[in-house]
Amino acid sequence: MQEEYVIQINLYITNVLSHEISNEDVILLYYKIGSYLVEKQLQSRELKILERELQTIYGIVIGFTVRNFISMIHFYQMYSNQNLEMLKHISWNEHLKILKEKDMKKRKQMLLSCTSSNNEKNYMLTELRILRQKILCNS
Numbered sequence: 226m227q228e229e230y231v232i233q234i235n236l237y238i239t240n241v242l243s244h245e246i247s248n249e250d251v252i253l254l255y256y257k258i259g260s261y262l263v264e265k266q267l268q269s270r271e272l273k274i275l276e277r278e279l280q281t282i283y284g285i286v287i288g289f290t291v292r293n294f295i296s297m298i299h300f301y302q303m304y305s306n307q308n309l310e311m312l313k314h315i316s317w318n319e320h321l322k323i324l325k326e327k328d329m330k331k332r333k334q335m336l337l338s339c340t341s342s343n344n345e346k347n348y349m350l351t352e353l354r355i356l357r358q359k360i361l362c363n364s
Contacts, residue, residue, distance in 0.1 A: 230265055231278040234258055238279070238289070242360060249313040252320070256309060259301025262294060283360075288317075299324050315339045 227235075241254045267275070272291045279289045300320055304312055312320070319339045326332040 227278060228271070228274065230261070230267060230271060231275055233261060234275060234289075235279065235282060237261070248316055251317055252313040252315070253309065255297045255317060256301055256304070256312075258294070259297035259299075260305070262298050263301055267294075296321060296324060 237254060237257055241250050244250075262272075265271075269291065272294045275294065276289060276291050303324060315323075315336075319335075323332055323335045323339070326335060
């Protein structure tokens with residue numbers, strides 16, 4: 226039997242994969258997952274189980290790794306009191322760069338200078354689209 230947190234995170238992912246995926250969807254999904262992980266106070270052991278279970282469900286992990294879950298937690302904690310409207314137009318890769326910056330002043334400058342760039346290849350978005358196609362083909 227799957228743990229409650231595996232079922233819930235899988236539900237979040239399934240809802241996003243049910244339609245064409247945008248950068249906004251990815252950012253909001255990661256924010257939601259980060260919020261849930263913070264709320265449930267999952268530890269490293271549970272995150273490893275979650276990664277393994279998602280790999281079993283989808284056959285591949287595609288960004289749902291312990292490392293990325295930790296980034297989702299930091300993402301949620303950093304932006305939990307902010308308007309998501311601006312954040313959802315910034316790619317996940319850009320958010321990761323911002324999260325790595327230790328200097329809060331530089332972090333704020335990076336955030337303000339980030340814009341949604343159609344030229345930037347968003348790896349996670351591409352991978353999620355591929356996963357969606359695989360699921361649709363198997364249905």
